[in-house]
Amino acid sequence: MTDSESVSSGTNFLERRARERWLSETECHEEHLRLADYVKGVHADLRKKFKSSSGEGDLERIWIEHCGNKTVLSQYADAMHTLATEHWTKNQETRIDWCREVTHEYFMKGGLQKVLDKERESCNMKKPKKSCSFKNRNKCLF
Template sequence: MACDEHKQLADFLKEVHSSLRKSSSKLGAGKAWQTHCQNNELLSQYARTMETLATKHWEENCSDETSPASSRITWSADLSFDYFVNKSYLKFRQKEIDIGSKMSIELDKYESFSEPVKLIDVGSCYNPFKVYEFMDVLAIDLCPANGSVLQCDFLDVPIGSETIVEGRKLKQIKQNSFEIVTFCFVLEYIPSSELRIKACERAYSILKPGGLLIINTPDSKHVGANSKHMKCWRYTLAHIGFTRIRYEKLKYMHCMAFRKCLHKDIATRWALLHKEPYMEYSMHIPQDFHEQKPEALVSYPEINVSPEDFNELPFCDLE
C-alpha cells in the first residue's frame, strides 16, 4: 500500500500533467509545451520527484512483479536482449520478406546493428538503463536528475547527419543511428495527441531499419477499459512505419514494442487490413477527454476483450 509520501509525489506529477493539458487547451499544445519547457524551477522539482518516486517508492514494491519498478525498465531490457542479442529480430525480418513478396515489394536493405546496441532513453530522468552492458545508452531529459543524463527537448532538437553534444546538452541527433528508442512513462506527459505523434515520427527518423520503439504508459484499469485508445496507437504507428511485435497489459501499465519496418508499406498494410470504424490517426490518452468541457467529450466506451484480441497480425509475439 502506498505511503503518504508516495501519494504526494504521484499527485504532484499528475497535477503537472493536468495543468499542462489545460494550458494546451487555452494556448495550443505547441505554445503550452514551449512555455512549460522554460519553467526551470518546475522542471527541476518534477525531476527530483520522479527520481524519488522511481528509485525509492517503486523499488520498495519490486517484489510485486507488476510494479512499475520491476517492470517498465526490466520489461524493456529483457525484450531488447532477446531481440538483439538472441537475434529474435531475424524471424521478424523473414516475416517482412514474406509479406513484401505478397505485396510485390523487394526489400533492398537489411538490419545492421551495433554492438553494444545504441539506445536513446527519452525522458530518462536518472538513466536507469545504464546498468545494462549490452546497451550503449544516451539518456536525455528536459531537466536531468544527475550528470549521466543530457539536457534535451526531444520534440525540438534538430535531427541531422551527426549527433552533437555541447557540455551537458544534446544539440542534434543523428538520423537512422539508434537501435532502440524508449518512451518509458513519457507520452502521457506530452499534452496532446499531435505532439505524441510528432515524438513517434521523430523516433522513426532516428531509428535504424529494424530498430525498436519501446513504449510504457501507465494504466491501472483492466485490459479492455482503454483498448480502443491502444488500438488507435497501433493504427497510427503503423502509418508512421512501425509494426507492433509485442504487447502486454500489466497491472499498472501497457508495455509495447514496435519494429521500424524495412519498408514502410509493410507496416501500413496492417492498418489497411485491420482498420475498424473507430480507429483514427491519433494517440489520445483518457485524460485528454476527462478534462474537456462536457460538450467536447469524445466517448470511447469500455468493451469486453480477451488477450487474443491483441494478437500480433500478421506478426507473432516474441516467444
C-alpha cells in the first residue's frame, strides 16, 4: 500500500465515522422527539378529557381510567425513563444554567430590543408613542 492509499483509506474511514456519528445523532434526536411526543400526547389526552368533563365525579373517573390503563402507563414510564437517562443527561445544562443564559441574552445581548422591535412591528408603528393610556397598555407597548 502506498502512502497516498494509506492516507486515502484513513480519510475514508474518518468520513465513514463522521457519517455514522451524524446518523447516530440524527437517530438519537428523532428518538428524543418521538418519546417527547408520546409523553406530550398522554398529557394532552388527559387535559382534553378533563376539559370536557362534567363534574368532580367525572374527573375522578377519568383519573382512575387513566391509572388503570397499564399499557399507556408502561409506555409512558419507559419513555420518561429513556428521556431522563439517555437524552436529557447528554446536555448537562441545568434549568438554572438555561435561566441564567436566557436572562443574560435578554438584558445584555439585545433580547429586550428584539422583543420591543417585534412588538412595534406587530403594532405597525415606526416610532414609539410619547404617551400611552393605561386603558390600552396591555394591547400594545407603543
